Amino acid sequence: MKVIGVEEFGGPEALAVHEVPEPHAGAGSVRIRVAAFAVNPTDTGVRAGQxxxxxxxxxxxxxMDAAGVIDEVGPDVSGWAVGDxxxxxxxxxxEHGGAYVEELVAPVGSFTRVPRGTSLEQAATVPMNGLxxxxxxxxxxxxxxxxLAVTGAAGLLGNYLVQLGKAAGLTVIADAAPADEALVRSLGPDHVVAxxxxxxxxxxxxxxDxxxxxxxxxxQRSAVVDAVRDGGTFFDVRGWEGDGSRGIEFVRVMVFSEYRSFDKLEQLRHAVESGTLTPRVAEVLPAERAAEAHERLEAGGTRGRFVLVW
Known part of the structure; x- marks a missing residue:
């Protein structure tokens, strides 16, 4: 099968199409014929050897994000069928590798149904950032x-934090550059600041306070930490341990631990179906243009996710 990956870590140009042996669903898993996969900042770190x-x-x-159709079901798996x-x-x-593949073996718990009324390209933007x-x-x-204050509210993770935070009953303060203010306001935060x-x-x-x-x-880390009250909580998605100031709890968010969080994936599915959560696709590109997607993502300013399709 075809995969998009690197033989040697490097820049976007290191990405290429490779042929590898076709995997098969084993015990406790299904195989997904991948139709669409999203390009996330985490992907650039994998490509670069970080x-x-x-x-x-x-x-x-x-x-880390894929959507498609089940085409094999493991011998002990129930509740899922070819064609889902x-x-x-x-x-x-x-063990099962990344999502830039034609066929993805997925353990039960790591996937759920595509939300009703949602395309596979849209669905591919939901799991990792939503989790x-x-x-x-x-x-x-x-x-x-x-x-809850949210920086980067115009980015996809920021979008999801604002929308799901409001649904959870929080008072949400979101940031926005002038060009993004209309988008951020459409997410429904209580306040928007520059x-x-x-x-x-x-x-x-x-x-x-x-x-x-x-x-x-x-x-933005130390540039924004003063927004948090004494004894409050600061969430970092890239492993920053914080500066230890004012009794603030610095939490390093590690989404890898959510690999089999089926109940949360179901929560995300229902949020999309109810209109609480809005998947956002920046552009759909052929899989062979993965290097371009990485280059454009790293250049900044993307709203939504580039989604690659076979």
């Missing part, structure tokens, strides 16, 4: 009525 690859063999295949349309989370550099948002929103500090310098001060103008929690999807 993740532990000691347990994998080349070609190293990125990708599903969206799945994949784990690059692990990241739910992992943050499930933290004990974020009970209904608490305040992105960049002055963010923390703008948040404090709304909540003088600081917000209960901040989800830093824009990776």
């Amino acid at each position: 993740r532990d690859s000691s347990g994998a063999q080349p070609p190293y295949v990125p990708g 349309e599903v969206m799945a989370m994949a784990l690059p550099l692990s 990241t948002a739910l992992q943050i929103l499930g933290h004990p500090s974020l009970t209904p009525g608490k305040t 992105r960049g310098d002055g963010f923390a001060a703008a948040v404090r103008a709304i909540v003088p 600081g917000v209960d929690a901040l989800a830093d999807a824009a990776l």
Whole structure:
């Protein structure tokens, strides 16, 4: 089968189409004929060699989001059938590998049905970013009525945090550059403040003591931490351990632990079906243009996700 990956880690140009042996569904798993897979910032790290690859063999295949049709069902699997349309989370550099593949073996729990009325391309943007948002929103500090600030609200993770945060009963303060303000306001936050310098001060103008929690999807870290109250919570999605200031709890969000979080995938499916969560596709491209998608993603300014199709 065809996969998109790298023989040697490097820049976008290192990505190429490779032929590898076709996998098959075994015990506790299905095989998905992948139709669409999303391009996420995490994928660029896999491509560049920023993740532990000691347990994998080349070609190293990125990708954590896929959607397609089940075409094989393991011998002990019930409740799923050939022909079911599903969206799945994949784990690059692990046993079953990344999502940039024609055929993905997926353990039960790592996938769910595509939301009604949603295309496979749209569904491919939901699992990984949606699970990241739910992992943050499930933290004990974020009970209904608490305040949550979101940086990078115009990006896809930020979109999902704002929409799901509001649905969870939080007061949400989102950032936006002028060009993105209409998009961010359409997500329904309680307040919108300017992105960049002055963010923390703008948040404090709304909540003088600081917000209960901040989800830093824009990776602004020390530049925005002052928006959080003493003893509040700061969520970082790239492993920052924080600066230890003012009793703030610095939480490193690790979505890899959500690989088989079926109940959360179901929550995301229902959120899309109800209109609570809006999948956002920036552009659909042929799989062979993966290098272009990576280059454009790394250039910044993408709203939604590039989705690659076979």
